[in-house]
Amino acid sequence: MRYLLLFFLFSIYNFSAQSVRINEVVSSNSVYTDEDGDTSDWLEIHNYGTQQVSLNGWSLSDDVNDLTKWTFPDMAIAPNEYLLIWASSKNRTTNSIARTLINQGDAFTYLIPTAEPNSDWKNINFNDATWATGVSGFGYDDGDDATIIPNGTQAIYLRKKFTINNLASVTSLLLDIDYDDAFVAYINGKEIARANIVGTPPAFNAGTITDREAEMYNGGKPERFTLKDVASFLVEGENILTIQAHNISAGSSDFSIIPFLSAIFSAPSNLGIVPPAILNLTANNTLHTNFKISSSLETLTLSNTAGTIIDQITVENIPENTSMGISVTSGNLVSYINTTPGYENTSEEYAGSVQNEVLFSHQGGLLENPIQLTLSGNTANELILYTIDGSTPTESSLLYTDPIQISTNTTVRAKLFLENYIPSAVYTQTFVMNVSSATFTNSNLPIVIITTEDAADIQDEPRVFGTMKIIKRPDGSRNYVSDANTEGFIEYSGTISIEIRGSSSQYLPKKPYGFTTLTADRLDNDNVALLGMESENDWILNSFAFDDSMMRDYISYELARKMGQYAVNLKYCEVIVNGEYKGLYALSEKIKIDGDRVDIAKLDIDDNTLPKLSGGYLIQTDRPTAKDPQAWGNNGAGYIIEKPSADVITTQQASYIETYFRNLDLHASNSSIINGYPSIIDIPSFVDYMLLAEISSNADAYALSTFYHKDRGGKLRAGPIWDYNLTYGNDLFGTFNEYYDRSLTNVWQFEYSNTGSNIWRSLYYNSSFRCYLAKRFNQATSTGQSLDYNYITNLIDSTAALISEALVRENEKWNTIANFPGEIINLKNWLQQRITWMKTNLGEFSNCSNITTPSLVISKIDYHPQETATFADSDDQEFIEIQNTGSADVVLTGVYLLKLGVSYQFPKFSTLPAGKSAYIASNAATFEAKYGFAPFDTFTRDLSNKSQHLVLADAFGNIIDEVKYADKAPWPEAADGDGYYLELINVAADNSLASNWRASTDAVLSTNRFDSAAIDFTVYPNPVKEKMMISSQQTIQNVSVYNLLGQQINSVSVNYTTGEIKVPTLQKGMYILTVKLRDGAMVSKKFFKE
DSSP: OOOSOOOOOEEEOOSSSOOEEEEEEESSOSSOOOTTSOOOEEEEEEEOSSSOEEOTTOEEESOTTOTTSEEOOSOEEOTTOEEEEEEBSOOBOOOBEEEEEEOTTOEEEEEOOSSOOOGGGGSTTOOOTTSEEEESOEEESSSOOSEEOOTTOOEEEEEEEEEESOGGGEEEEEEEEEEESEEEEEETTEEEEEESOOSSSOOTTOOOSSOOOOSGGGTOOOEEEEEOOGGGTOOSEEEEEEEEEEOSOTTOSOEEEEEEEEEEESSOOOSSBOOOGGGOOOOBOOOBOSSBOOSSEEEEEEEOTTSOEEEEEEEEOOOTTOEEEEOTTTOSEEEESSOOTTSOOOSOOBSEEOOOOOEESSOSEEESSOEEEOEEOOOTTOEEEEESBSOOOOTTSEEOOSOEEEOSOEEEEEEEEOTTEEOOOOEEEEEEEOOOGGGOOEESSOEEEEEEGGGOOOOSSSOEEEEEEEEOOTTSOOEEGGGGGOGGGEEEEEEEEEEEOOSGGGGSSSOOEEEEEEOTTSSSBOOBOOTTOOOBSEEEEEOOTTOTTSOHHHHHHHHHHHTTOOOOOEEEEEEEETTEEEEEEEEEEOOOBSTTSBOOOOOOTTOOSTTGGGOOEEEEESOOOSSSOOOEEETTEEEEEEESOTTTOOHHHHHHHHHHHHHHHHHTTOOOTTTSGGGTBOHHHHHHHHHHHHHTTOTTTTTSSEEEEEOTTSOEEEOOOOOOSSOTTOOOBSGGGOBOOOOOSSSOGGGTSSOOOTHHHHHHTSHHHHHHHHHHHHHHTSTTSTTOHHHHHHHHHHHHHHHHHHHHHHHHHHOOOSOHHHHHHHHHHHHHHHHHHHHHHHOOOGGGSSOOOOOEEEEEEESBOOOOSSSOOTGGGOEEEEEEOSSSOEEOTTOEEOSTTSOEEOOTTOEEOTTBEEEEESOHHHHHHHHSSOOSEEOSSOOOSSEEEEEEEOTTOOEEEEEEEESSTTSOGGGBTSSEEEEESOTTSOTTSGGGEEEEESSOOOSBOOOGGGSOEEEESSSBSSEEEEEEEEEEEEEEEEOTTSOEEEEEEEEEEEEEEEOTTOOSEEEEEEEEETTSOEEEEEEEEO
């Protein structure tokens, strides 16, 4: 048996007075990538001193007999700098150096054409003596154009020469260009980049595909085009950059073109200038040693030019993606789970790592009989923790003490733990009881039994009637076919109509089905809840067509829900039809409009004017059918209006939603919160949709099975996601004599296969949208989050464990799962490569990482007003108060309620003064009649009488404030229809906590904010026994006492500045005392009853 501590860390210090050391080492890396996209080993050098140290001539080596194996270039390491060096054996000793050759403010020659220019205009020898000269940028009405050209200019042609004096040292060029609306760029006559225009070349008077807004004048950055094969268009000596820029039309309100051209050199160069800050170009560290770091045993040596050893570290058996390094607290050598290349080591450190392995008494596989499984391999101080649900063991998992009984399909995963040591790797064995599908009798999954009338075959059309039973024991234990007539184990038994569904999938031997639950007389649909899913009548049995993993849809929808987006539910089951075992399926919802699914308003046939006309709509881009015809096609996509359906939608409704989408097409590159895409779409839902489509590399995304929805009064939202079988590296490999391989790890699907609408590409290449995309991806891939690699692989493992038993029968029935373990391994490996590629290519997000949101607080909610003789409709009395708690006025442009249910956007250019409130009401007339003043605005749907999540956000979806109320304790229950509303006790308190809310009478409201700190109001003694004194400079008109649930205990009308309140009957505890003053202000203080 191998003993615990098999990796040995040793460092030699004080070989010299130099303050440089080897700070961190990783010998097995699969997380971080170098400039080639490889996950190389790496080490880090740290200058912990106060002086810069020259590394010129210093060496690194993994061979104690050859200390100069790899030598540093002529460079220095600054004080407290952490220098990352790849141990890749690529042997590179140069840093990439960026120099800008053409900058904003440089002089160009230019032409505003009235006819086609000479075709040689792009070439360096063209005579441009008759052209004008101007300083970049060029345009009108953007505010940052140095050379103003006439309004209505349709196109401008630009020429600018630059020099390359050592072509071999140029590794790439970067064209950064800010443009409104389109351009084509050339170097030495060869096209190098273009955007938003067609034609080769475009005609001199050509318009553009869409409107595209420039970014720089509004604080954004130019769009970047990376040019790699430089030898194919550059020459040594003089070169020329030429650009033709185009306006959308002569009637456009603005036009702009500002180009930058930078070169990346492999050696120092004095060409051009240091890149301007807007390009965010710094030296790209690409140092690579000529050796790799062994995972078994390695001694690394850092020595200076004299051959003196500065530092030496010996490492042995460092686990994958962990490191050894210098403790930031003790200075000793320690182990790290969280590695930090190029940065200071984390404070979360360990003494070492557990190296022993968990030993299983039985190997996984098919079992004919139950077994007693024994786990071993630990030392006396090590603990074995394990799981049997497929999840990764943690410190809170089951502690192994006695043999584990294995009598059903079980996946056992185990790890060794020791205090202050990195746990061991996970060791897994899966055991499957050998149950043949031919004699299918029981399952760990629900069993669905369908019997068609007269045993009729199920066809595509027409549907056939039948009955369906779902066997699912309520305690979660095994289900048996023999329980088909045991009432206590039947979750559903009823009448259905059923058909084969799908397009290409219905031609496979294993059929997918769609069915409707019906009343017993077959006359009406019957909404029922199945397998824990909300009531519906329209259901699917998903056959997992073309997916050998049998889980791609399942895990994708789970990820969407974890991201906070709605996705349909799938519940695994095994299916029998007319006595024949059909295999493993997932019982699934369809995408539907209702409060439990896509929570948007339903349009009636007479909803043809605003605001009702504004929603709700459910839209899909897909192949049209006779049942779902294409409503319109535009910009690369064909749109189908799912709801309202084609047979009931009115002309006004169809025109409204088409116009809305076409407006998005025009403004998908415009990040203005006034008239750009932030005013049209819910950015968080579009970001999440794109991340899910791209992390899975969905070959069908964007063009096919892509849904959008728009609520009444709300923005357009992307989703729900749908049809994720051709994902995570899977495609139609040789199916139906066709071969496709499109789900790749190194492409963006929005511009690769079924690209769909160009809005997705326009959004991605908009710097603001891409910033939020990168920011969200960084958050979502952090530990434990929705797109974290370990979280997803744990989900894959737990799903595999859940379906492992059924997979045996599935394969015996259909012979379609050639190598399930290999499929899972490939799926995980593919996913790791995809996440790494996306992290490398999404870019940074510093411009949107620290957003300041306005000081707005949701402070009152009347979600269930009391119905009275005067105000008979509860819904018409609903309102939300939003307070500006700051000292400055807030411009409300772009501010909206982000979550579905009550969708609302503040009017453009509206403001809320400092210290004031805005009431958003359900019905303006009712609100004014009840409270004596008009509300700020109205929303068009009703607040839930049970619970609702209200999220106030800015135009880009940055959360300003959020509250999720409920009609049950600890929330004040008096606000649930008893004549009270929810009121935040103190606007500075955390309004997500129920204890900070109370139930207040709905008799009086005010738009003023009252600050108790500004009012001289005292209560004494406090704590109190039987009575207390209240004193205020203003006259008090009412005194009320509330408990911490917001329930009113007592209320009394008074008229004094100082008075007495008796509380002898109160129980011990804390209470809220609220006084109403003569000017209408209400002030609260806490007091304690002894």
